[in-house]
Amino acid sequence: MKSKAGQSQGILLFRLTPTQSFAIGTLKIREIVPYTPLTVLPKSHRFVLGAASIRGLTIPVIDMAAAVGYQPLSKEEIPQCFIIITDCQRKTIGFLVRQIERISECSWKDIEAPASNLGRQAFLTGVTRIDDRIVQLLDVELVISLVFPDSETASFPSLTDVQREKLKPLNILLVDDSIVARAQLSGALDRMNIPYHVTANGNDALNIMKSHAKDNAPIDLVVSDIEMPGLDGYELTFEIRNDTQHLGTPYIILHTSLSSEISVSQAHQVGANEALTKFDAGELIQAMLRGAEHKLVNMGDKGY
Numbered sequence: 001m002k003s004k005a006g007q008s009q010g011i012l013l014f015r016l017t018p019t020q021s022f023a024i025g026t027l028k029i030r031e032i033v034p035y036t037p038l039t040v041l042p043k044s045h046r047f048v049l050g051a052a053s054i055r056g057l058t059i060p061v062i063d064m065a066a067a068v069g070y071q072p073l074s075k076e077e078i079p080q081c082f083i084i085i086t087d088c089q090r091k092t093i094g095f096l097v098r099q100i101e102r103i104s105e106c107s108w109k110d111i112e113a114p115a116s117n118l119g120r121q122a123f124l125t126g127v128t129r130i131d132d133r134i135v136q137l138l139d140v141e142l143v144i145s146l147v148f149p150d151s152e153t154a155s156f157p158s159l160t161d162v163q164r165e166k167l168k169p170l171n172i173l174l175v176d177d178s179i180v181a182r183a184q185l186s187g188a189l190d191r192m193n194i195p196y197h198v199t200a201n202g203n204d205a206l207n208i209m210k211s212h213a214k215d216n217a218p219i220d221l222v223v224s225d226i227e228m229p230g231l232d233g234y235e236l237t238f239e240i241r242n243d244t245q246h247l248g249t250p251y252i253i254l255h256t257s258l259s260s261e262i263s264v265s266q267a268h269q270v271g272a273n274e275a276l277t278k279f280d281a282g283e284l285i286q287a288m289l290r291g292a293e294h295k296l297v298n299m300g301d302k303g304y
Contacts, residue, residue: 011128013101013135014084016065021135023128025227026103028140028257030085030092035078045147049073052083052094059085060148061094067143068123073098088140088257090277091148095140104130111137111229113177113201125177126229137229141257142180159192159285166292167285171217172196173250175205175224175236181257185223188281202231206239209247218248221291223284226256226263226275234270241271249298251291255284 011023012032038050038061047067051058061083066072073081073096083094111126114136126137159167174185177200189196199205202224209219222240226233233254240247254267255276267275273294274287 010103011106011135011137012084012103013130014082014097015099015101016068016070016097018098021101021130021133022097023104023106023135023137024084024086024140025137027227027263028086028088030087032100033083033085035081035083035096047147049078049096054083054085054094057092059092059094061096062143062147064095064097064138064143067147068138086140088144090280091144093144093148095143106130113229139178139180141178145180145184163285163289164192164194166296167192167194167288170220170288170292170295171212172221172223172288173205173208173219174198175200175202175222175228175233177201177225177228178257181225184281185284188285192285202228202233202236202239205236206231206247209240209250213246213248219250220248220295221288222250222252223288224252224254226254226267233272234266237267237270237272251294253284253287253291 010026012026012029013021013023016022033054036052036054038052040050041048041060044060047062049061049063052061063073077098078096081096081098082100083096084100085092085094106128111128114124114127123139123142124136125139128135128137172189172194174182174196175198176182176185182198182200186196186198197208197219199208205222205224212219224233224236231239233256237252237254240250240252252272253274253276254272256263257277264275273291276283276287
């Protein structure tokens with residue numbers, strides 16, 4: 001099955017330095033605009049250059065090069081730069097970049113995990129080659145989380161004892177290529193003393209599931225990102241649903257940083273039980289509780 005994500009998403013290539021190409025998925029992008037004068041935001045993060053007024057919205061603009069560890073933009077070059085306006089993690093954020101190259105079609109299967117010798121890999125989710133050049137895919141979620149950290153309340157919801165006991169028996173698998181998303185998911189469950197397994201990609205997730213099923217401890221609940229290098233969330237869901245003999249019938253929750261109804265629709269089409277816009281830990285936990293109820297109902301139907 002061809003990934004529905006691959007059908008609808010390319011990558012935007014841009015420059016943060018004169019020689020290095022970076023990219024983000026086009027589904028995260030609302031629009032690209034030339035530099036527009038910015039209004040200084042008092043007490044803002046040092047990477048926030050100011051706010052742009054675009055189509056009636058006041059949008060904070062981040063110096064992306066500085067945020068990921070490269071040479072900050074100089075006052076002289078800023079007027080020639082471009083703002084990439086993203087819609088990600090329920091936030092509309094602008095990223096100022098030195099140069100826009102082009103949008104390229106890209107199969108997520110061709111994106112590999114970043115090599116350990118590349119440096120600054122904490123901000124990368126993958127690496128690919130386009131026109132014989134190395135292109136580094138940036139972890140936009142990580143950048144946003146560093147500049148605009150979520151509140152303690154948003155990241156760590158509370159559970160009643162009854163709810164916690166419903167989740168504890170579940171064999172839970174978390175799958176996400178983003179460092180910050182894995183930390184958020186793991187942190188929320190750790191805080192509530194809920195056990196889980198975690199991995200960074202879909203292929204490893206399948207191997208973990210097969211191993212657990214072989215040991216008669218199948219995974220009950222899968223929480224997976226949609227956009228991932230290699231085997232994406234749509235394809236992972238399809239593979240699980242296509243091999244119930246070896247992988248069982250776990251409750252599958254797909255989540256995405258994209259604020260898009262299309263992603264939710266596609267997730268249901270490939271067999272996911274739910275699809276959420278990340279990251280709202282409260283919504284995620286409620287979805288996981290629905291997964292626990294689903295398992296109880298199925299066990300009842302089977303006479304357990």
